[in-house]
Amino acid sequence: MLPREIIKKIRRIQIHTTHIVDELLAGQWDSAFRGSGVEFEEVRPYQFGDDVRTIDWNVTARTGHPFVKLFREEREMAVMLLVDQSASQGIGSHWQTKREQVAELSATLAFSAIKGNDRVGLTLFTDGVEKFVPPRKGARHVLRLIRELLYCDPVGAGTSLSKALDHLxxxxxxxxxxFVISDFQDAGYERALKAARGKHDIIPVVVADRRELTMPNVGLVRLRDAETGQTVTLDTFSRANRRAYEQQARRCMEQRDALFRRLSLDPIHVYTGEDFVEPLRRFFHRRENRR
Structure with a gap:
């Protein structure tokens, strides 16, 4: 049986994200995403201007008159949420951690998918795959996904995007x-991302905390890497130390974004303590315009 605290969180997320989907993102999901194929529907007599490549030669031969095939787009599709559950997701300098932001964002995407009559699944990963839930339809299924997100007790602490993408x-x-939802604090995943990009419609969702890009001047501090457990003592009075930290953080961010550009991926950037609805709306709008 789920603890009462988890049940309350699930209910709160359900109410909040359902409101976002109904009031703010209504219609945008269907416009941004369409099915991945077409299905034969019927034949009709050829009309001037029809593409000759659609002529059904069998029917034409039987009737003695030209007929063309009509197709309709497959609307239903599968959506998979690849969600990072590594130790760095517990970071948050505002009222909200990355993990909390990720739970609400994932729930919003999941409810948007089922509202569009699509199937949605979930893969939770750290330095290995922690949980896999195949895509299905229905609000009860989405509530299960939210429960898995909130109730997950990861075995691993690190991040391996390669293993998650290979599993996909x-x-x-x-x-x-x-939707690959992560802070992307990992390296060596370019090959796996490129392979997944060739097979699936990959959308990176970068969840970050703005404090990660700067080092405050707070004197001598002892820092611990949440994923590796390594500790280091740093003198933040030193302007050179602060500058080196910030340059390294920005270099990692620039390398990640350059990889996305090389693979023609359109990322969504969200930050803890900030509204994620507008970044989603801008993404849907860009995608709809490209279509």
Whole structure:
């Protein structure tokens, strides 16, 4: 049985995200995402201007008159949420941690998907795959996904985007819309991301805390890496130390964004303690315009 605190969190997220989907994102999901294929629907007599490549030669031969095939787009699609559960997700310098932001964001995407009559699944990962829930429909299924997000007790602490993406390619045979939700504090995942990009519709969602880009002047501090457990003592009085930290943080961010550009990926950037609805709306709008 779930603890009462988790049940209250699930209910709060359900109410909040359902409101966002109904009031703010209504219609944008359907406009931004369409099915990945077409299905034959019927034939009709050829009309001037029709593409000759759509002529159904079998029907034409039987009737003695030209007929063309009509197709309709497959609207239903599968959506997979690849959600980072590594130790760095517990960081948050505002009223909200990355993990809390990720839970609400993931729930919003999941409710948007089922409102569009799509199936949605979940993969939780750290330095390995922690949980895999295949895509299905229905509000009860989304509530299960939220429960898994909130109740997850990860075995690993690190981050391996490569393992998560490799698992995606093994388990999802058909083309899938994949939201990779992470702070992307990892390296060596370019090959796996490129392979997934060739098979699926990959959308990186970068969840960050703005404090990660700066080092405050607070004197001598002892820092601990949440994922590796390594500690270091740093003199933040030193302007050179602060500058070196900030340059390294920005270098990592620039390398990540350069990789996204090389692979023609359109990322969504969200920050703890800030509204994620506007970044989502801008993304949906950009995607709709490209279509």
């Amino acid at each position: 390619n093994r388990t999802m045979s058909r083309r899938t819309v994949v």
